[in-house]
Amino acid sequence: MRKFGLIGKKLGHSFSKKYFTEKFEREGITDAAYELYELPRAEELTTLLQQEPELVGLNVTVPYKEQVIPLLDELDEAAATIGAVNTIKISNGRTKGYNTDYVGFKSSLEEFYPEPARKQALVLGTGGAAKAVWAALDALNVPYLRVSRKEGEGQLSYTQLTSEVLSDYNLIINTTPLGMYPQVEEAPELPYDNITDQHFIYDLVYNPNQTKLMQKCAAKGAKVMNGLLMLHRQADAAWNIWNIEY
Incomplete structure (x- = not known):
């Protein structure tokens, strides 16, 4: 099971889980799940990745779009230029930040x-x-x-x-x-x-x-x-x- 999710400080407002869950059901994607991960600090991302080895993708919301950057292994060129990350790809134990906002x-x-x-x-x-x-x-x-x-x-x-x-x-x-x-x-x-x-x-x-x-x-x-x-x-x-x- 591939796991995806959203990290942020408070996520009660978020529609992301609903959107992706409905997408998976609509498109018959049965090997994926999307969860919400409220983190008290951006630095907790490291712990989350250790605890959830099945994670392959994360979205990032306020207030961590800038704070996660030094925690990542690599940055997409556009994300580096913008100076903010809202999407993280996790592959072979490495993290790469992107900006799809x-x-x-x-x-x-x-x-x-x-x-x-x-x-x-x-x-x-x-x-x-x-x-x-x-x-x-x-x-x-x-x-x-x-x-x-x-x-x-x-x-x-x-x-x-x-x-x-x-x-x-x-x-x-x-x-x-x-x-x-x-x-x-x-x-x-x-x-x-x-x-x-x-x-x-x-x-x-x-x-x-x-x-x-x-x-x-x-x-x-x-x-x-x-x-x-x-x-x-x-x-x-x-x-x-x-x-x-x-």
Whole structure:
């Protein structure tokens, strides 16, 4: 039995096990199982691999997408460039890190944010998921600014998001866990009165289906999307990586 799974600190929000279990049933895959592994620290990955020798593939979620990198034997070139890992392939006792968040986000954004509407983006958050988003925006030639609690070079603080800024940046991408189940009433501190029907809001959170951020922006006429399509596409890309023999 080949084992796959997801590692993270808290996984109560995750749909990954459901997605892969249904995939295995739908496609008649009988030699595979997918489990959730909550780890108190990223370093517990080493212990997990010792305890579960049948593991051949892992997904990685917050807050470990950057922290697992020094624990791996090898990095895929794209993951090294991005600086974050969300997929690990385990083969012959060696681990190699990949980033399929980039694949899932880029393809879904292209469908959601049509080329004629493209201007500039604000990316909320600066963690591992944000790094994949930055790389995808670079590939699509969409200029962006990072938004965090503190300002910096190429980075605004939330208090600097004025009406003028929002009029110039019509794509807002939330890469933070704000609003994720079970804290569903949370939302990023944005000047929601300045959101218009010209804005596109992409929230990487997918549980709940419509986050508080999405609700508040949709009420202003903005186009909104959650991260479920990204989840499915990055999962399919991970499955392909795990099943490549080399």
